[in-house]
Amino acid sequence: MDIKTYATRRIRHAVRDADRPDNPFGVALESLREDALAAGHDRLCSFAHYDYLGLAKDRRISDAAIEAIESVGVGVGASRLVGGERQLHGELEAELAGFLGAEAALVLVSGYGANASLIGHFTGKRDLILIDELSHNSLFAGAEMSRSDVVVFRHNDLQHLEELLSARRGGVHSALIVTEGLFSMDGDAPDLVKLIEIKDRHNAWLLLDEAHSIGVMGATGRGLPEECGIDPARIEIRTGTLSKAFTSCGGFIAASREVIRSLRYTLPAMVYSVGMTPPATAAALTALRILEAEPWRVQQQRENSRHFLKRLSQDGFNVGTAQGYGVIPVILPSQTAAFETYHQLLSDGYYVPPIVQLGIPRDLPRLRFFLTAAHTPEQIDGVCASLQRAGRIRAQTAPAKVA
Numbered sequence: 001m002d003i004k005t006y007a008t009r010r011i012r013h014a015v016r017d018a019d020r021p022d023n024p025f026g027v028a029l030e031s032l033r034e035d036a037l038a039a040g041h042d043r044l045c046s047f048a049h050y051d052y053l054g055l056a057k058d059r060r061i062s063d064a065a066i067e068a069i070e071s072v073g074v075g076v077g078a079s080r081l082v083g084g085e086r087q088l089h090g091e092l093e094a095e096l097a098g099f100l101g102a103e104a105a106l107v108l109v110s111g112y113g114a115n116a117s118l119i120g121h122f123t124g125k126r127d128l129i130l131i132d133e134l135s136h137n138s139l140f141a142g143a144e145m146s147r148s149d150v151v152v153f154r155h156n157d158l159q160h161l162e163e164l165l166s167a168r169r170g171g172v173h174s175a176l177i178v179t180e181g182l183f184s185m186d187g188d189a190p191d192l193v194k195l196i197e198i199k200d201r202h203n204a205w206l207l208l209d210e211a212h213s214i215g216v217m218g219a220t221g222r223g224l225p226e227e228c229g230i231d232p233a234r235i236e237i238r239t240g241t242l243s244k245a246f247t248s249c250g251g252f253i254a255a256s257r258e259v260i261r262s263l264r265y266t267l268p269a270m271v272y273s274v275g276m277t278p279p280a281t282a283a284a285l286t287a288l289r290i291l292e293a294e295p296w297r298v299q300q301q302r303e304n305s306r307h308f309l310k311r312l313s314q315d316g317f318n319v320g321t322a323q324g325y326g327v328i329p330v331i332l333p334s335q336t337a338a339f340e341t342y343h344q345l346l347s348d349g350y351y352v353p354p355i356v357q358l359g360i361p362r363d364l365p366r367l368r369f370f371l372t373a374a375h376t377p378e379q380i381d382g383v384c385a386s387l388q389r390a391g392r393i394r395a396q397t398a399p400a401k402v403a
Ligand SMILES: Cc1ncc(COP(=O)(O)O)c(C=O)c1O
Pocket: 110, 111, 112, 113, 115, 136, 138, 180, 184, 209, 211, 212, 240, 241, 242, 243, 249, 250, 251
């Protein structure tokens, strides 16, 4: 399908959902909270926010953001190369690189922009990009913008990747493998040990998007390499976001000193876009320091995820390929079931919007849960009970099958 047809279809689907009277998308959180309180709940308990370390309301982070606004300003007013550079940017980049075990890092205004700008910029006409079929839209956007051949390998199927590399590697200059540390819709991860072995054998580079794995995987939240006992220096490029575990807004690229230096002066998202805002930079830097000082948050988040996965499995829910790392979907038989379950959970005081059509295969509608270090066992058990209730109601109201 060409990109225009694809875009048109996506818009049609999006608008169709927006026309539903019970449209759950784009509703202001404040009004959902008010509704939950009015219905007698003591709070709206969200499983929809990727605040993995439970830092979204941390006073140390908001204080740092306020102080940055007061001392440096709300925005930086220019591209970093021509007046938009602030000391905070350099501090965050140095500490982030140290945390990730990379030689250097670059921070940008969004994780989406980092991926979309980087891939096409990095690869050329004679190169090959091999991308996991369930990669985030920003990774596909970057691949689409490149002039390279783009081939898609089956999700986490390294045998398929190997076959594609064996068939295509000889005919191209460079090969770039693109995948994620923790997949954002399915909560599963590639076998990094095997992936590194394959990419080294085929002399390819690896771009690992760690948007959902930083702060979540590895004993101290350093991501998939730490989880798998892999030296992070063996991965050529890691990208990610400051909007999830770091509870701020912005994106990053971590790589060798040489690569980052060249990106600093050439990457379109760096050269032609404004620098990160001071409050967002200070907030991310403070969150990073908290993550390093309080690794118990990573452990707590992990415990909560495992507990939730165990409960769902015991209760017979379809969790697909989720491994128990922060993102756990409950896959439902139809879009209608996803909407009904969403409404049941909401009426019980839990917020978990349905994911239908956009970003996932059409036949696998789901509710996607993000588990955080701040969830309590009671909240996790409570949402499981609500899911069960929704299942029972659906079973009672389902039309009887004609023999
Ligand atoms: C895997 C992945 N990469 C990149 C992004 C984009 O990050 P940002 O929100 O900083 O634009 C996301 C956001 O959801 C993501 O899930």
